[in-house]
Amino acid sequence: MSRVRLVLALHDHQPIGNFDGVFEESYRTSYLPFLEVLRDYPDIAITLHTSGSLMEWLVAKKPEYIDLVRSFVERGQIEILGGPFYEPILASIPSRDRIGQIVAYSRYLESLFGQKIRGMWVPERVWEQQFTSDIAAGGIEFLILDDYHFRAGGLRGAELRNYYLTEDEGKMVALFPGDEHLRYLVPFQKPEKTIEYLRQVADERPGCVITFGDDGEKFGSWPGTHESVYTKGWLRKFFDLLVENKDWITTCTLGDAYENVAPMGKFYAPDCSYREMTEWALPTDRQQELHDLVKSHEHDADWPQFKQYLRGGFWRNFRVKYPEANEMYCRMLTVSDRLDAMSRGDLPVIDEDFLSEARTHLYKAQCNCSYWHGAFGGLYLPHLRNAVYTHLIQADSLLERVAGKTGRYAEADAGDFDLDGRTEVRLTTDRLVAFLKPSRGGHLYELDIRGARHNLLATLDRRPEPYHEAIRNHEANKAAAAALHDEDTHAHHKGDSSHGGTIIPPSDDEGGAVSIHDLVVFKQPDLDKRLGYDPWPRKSLVDHFLMPGLSVEEFRRGEGEMGDFPLGVYETTLRRSEGRAEAVMSRTGYLTRFPIRVEKVVAAISRNGSLEIKYGLSDLPPGRPIHFAVEFNFAGMAAGQPDRYFYDAGGRRLGELQETLDLPETDRLGLVDEWLGLDAAVELNEPAGFWTWPVETISQSEAGFEAVHQSTVVVPHWEFTAPDDGQWSVTINLTLDTSAAQAKQLEEPAAATVG
Missing domain, CATH: 3.20.110.20 (7-stranded beta/alpha barrel)
Known part of the structure; x- marks a missing residue:
């Protein structure tokens, strides 16, 4: 035998x-x-x-x-x-x-x-x-x-x-x-x-x-x-x-x-990698093409002979498919490179005691699940992305101590920090690290808050996924079935057999469980109505010139943009003074047919751990109505919890962080996450209306299709008539209070190291 x-x-x-x-x-x-x-x-x-x-x-x-x-x-x-x-x-x-x-x-x-x-x-x-x-x-x-x-x-x-x-x-x-x-x-x-x-x-x-x-x-x-x-x-x-x-x-x-x-x-x-992973690594449309190709030929007589030559994509292209994965990867590399240089003696080391601890945090930040997405939540799960940044921020802060940086300091430098061939800006203080992208709207795309060990911009854009079509088809089929059922009920007076918003996974006729790759489960109803895609990255300092009178719901749908600033290229210079590091970004673009100029000066201030942003608009067409807005996103501050909420200038609660708000003019709006220990506030020297809404992705996990809260959008917006000299300005302060987070950290046990 x-x-x-x-x-x-x-x-x-x-x-x-x-x-x-x-x-x-x-x-x-x-x-x-x-x-x-x-x-x-x-x-x-x-x-x-x-x-x-x-x-x-x-x-x-x-x-x-x-x-x-x-x-x-x-x-x-x-x-x-x-x-x-x-x-x-x-x-x-x-x-x-x-x-x-x-x-x-x-x-x-x-x-x-x-x-x-x-x-x-x-x-x-x-x-x-x-x-x-x-x-x-x-x-x-x-x-x-x-x-x-x-x-x-x-x-x-x-x-x-x-x-x-x-x-x-x-x-x-x-x-x-x-x-x-x-x-x-x-x-x-x-x-x-x-x-x-x-x-x-x-x-x-x-x-x-x-x-x-x-x-x-x-x-x-x-x-x-x-x-x-x-x-x-x-x-x-x-x-x-x-x-x-x-x-x-x-x-x-x-x-x-x-x-x-x-x-x-x-x-x-x-x-x-394994077959499914190579499929997931493909761009969404190519992934669907491959799926259709397999379906159309898998019953052909010669399929067993040629299927092994049909291959999907390359894993590293997840960093192209999902720029957020690339942001984590590049941030991890900067920490790894610096730690390696210190370990080899290429950079000055004042205190070696923290090197091993920094290495442990680096290794933890390299855990793979947040860097890709397939049948499991992966990249789409905010708590996993947040964990990566938590350990990267801890490692980076430890390396600052290894280098002997103590007390207050502020630095500015430039480099290709996201490996796209273009120059980004980094503003560093003892309280925070801010990354700016002049080549894409002058966006603030990462904001690491040392005291809370949190990247406030670990956001995720809404984008098409192959399974979104399955969601739409499910709802369409359910509607068609309901229509047929109504006709049948009218004719024969039969009862309703609808199973609501969930497709129950089929039982296996061989007596086993169904593979996770074959499950079709909806964790919430009407997910098709919540599908939507972002026309620009969900980051901060995204500059908008909008139609006068635009509503929050219209803007939320991506309507009403009249300028070319959200993704435009900004020229940049760096400035540094005692306790202050600045990036001066400026751009001449268009508001409809009118050329106008926007300058924004972003300053990281060590004294209070805040960001100061000064906007100067010039060459505005005199007498014309202007509707200017600056978009902020706040990630990792969870929604749907009573200890995560908005508050107004008087300290009154305005609702939880998933609320859609259309607030009258005010000079301050705050966001609190008590669990995280973070109190962030947008303060203005020129009162503005505020819009807020949640960004939810519709994604696939092992438990089924689900809506996941990714970030909270906060948009101060000003409507005014352009003055005769075409000039207008505003100063925005983003304050970040982490005292509660730091108090919690004092109670944490010391972390083990891996050598």
Whole structure:
């Protein structure tokens, strides 16, 4: 009888910044029950990877789980995989940080479990061949990629078994192909289906190794899986079948296979990830084209032959698809570069004690989930983006201390801070860091508040996504069904069978749960009515000349713009004085057919940690009505909570931060987030009306389609008649009180470092 070796490799992960309740729920529904079942099957061996962010939580909150894993390790039933500590995409971080994270996590795991770390999990299986030498330098001997990588490189069928050797600059690593078909069988089809497939594999290539590598959360945490895997007993049935067929199925770890089975040969994997990830990395319209192409040909007789040559996009292009991901990436690089220069002695170091702590915050900020978007929320989840910036700001502030910067200071410098080939401006004080983009409207695109450890402009634009069409189609189909039902009711007097705003995920006819990739669930009704797209980035200091009498709802829809300033190019000079750093930006543009000039001077002031913005308009057409507005966005200050609210000049509450407001003229509007400990206010020397509204994206997550609050728009706007000299000016102060946040931080325990 033909035999087969089966590697079961599980990857458990929760991102930096995720809610504690999500960690707890995943532990209760997935991580713990899986091991409790495995404990009853001592002959079944698995390979287990747990990301560092999750492992640190388990060590702190669930020490009994660590003891349980250690007991499996000691009897040889579990092999521990390493990898980069905080689960960064390897393509998103410098080589030095790849090696540093891998080495740091291996040391941590070896001290925790007493097992030498030889293999690793590649985050999201995003692969580029040059990673090989970094991985080998980190002490790793073998890893898992998807069989999709190997198919893209020209292999197929029985060639996708065992493992291959690869090299870069003479450094070698073994690559195991993770079987895609197994990923869709386990645990979504009857266990017998997996055994049948393994029989087929064994007959095709007797004695081979087949590898299953996928998320551990699919065993209980993904929607519907806890009931199928545990309550209905899928996992026990599967393990029972493995035991019943142990005469020809041997479960083994990656290390066992590496030691006892010869490699298939040498292979250089092309740059890619798992199939779905390559699709998500494409621009939205190309993603839809690929989907349609597959649908139109997947039943063709020759589809199996040519599908492996049909490839999606390249992971790094997420930074093009989502500029917000690029902003995080570039900010991370500036911190990493500075830390590296200090570590090597290229920059002066006054106090080295904080370098290790800064490195830990940098590594945490490299956690991958916020840098891309697919079937999970990822980039669309504000709390994950906020966590990235929290750690970057902490690292940056620590490096300021390493450099000996104490007391009050203010600096201004220029450079290509977002790697687009154009020059940006950075204003730095002991209280804040502000990034300005003269080449795009003179926008303020990042505002890091040191005291609150918060980027007030970690915004996200509303943009088309492929699944938005599914939302529209669902609502259209529901409306059509309702119309038919009304006709039927009129004719036959039958009752209503509508299920409201949610498509219930279909049950699998094989008795398992439905794959997360096939779920169609609506978490809120009427999402199609909330779809909308932003004509300019949701940043601050976006300059608008509007139609006189324009309403807040019209402007919210992107109507009424009469100037070319929101995305125009501004000329810039820098100025610095004691405790003050300034960027002077100016532009001659058009208000309809009239050329006018706008100058805005943005000053970062160390004394009070505020931004002062002075606007000067000139060459206005005398006697003409002018409607000038300056758009601000405030991100990370949550909506729908009573402790996050607006207040007026008299300190009176005006409603929560998701409110749409149309306020009469006033000289001050404040926003408070008590949980964050931040009180921000827009103060004017020339009273203005204020508009506010929430920016909500409609996005896809593992739980379904949902509306997510991204930022609060605040727009002071002035309507006046242009004076005879064509001149008008206003001064805006953006004040930032972080005293409550700093008081909370004094109560925090000291953070551990990763070395």
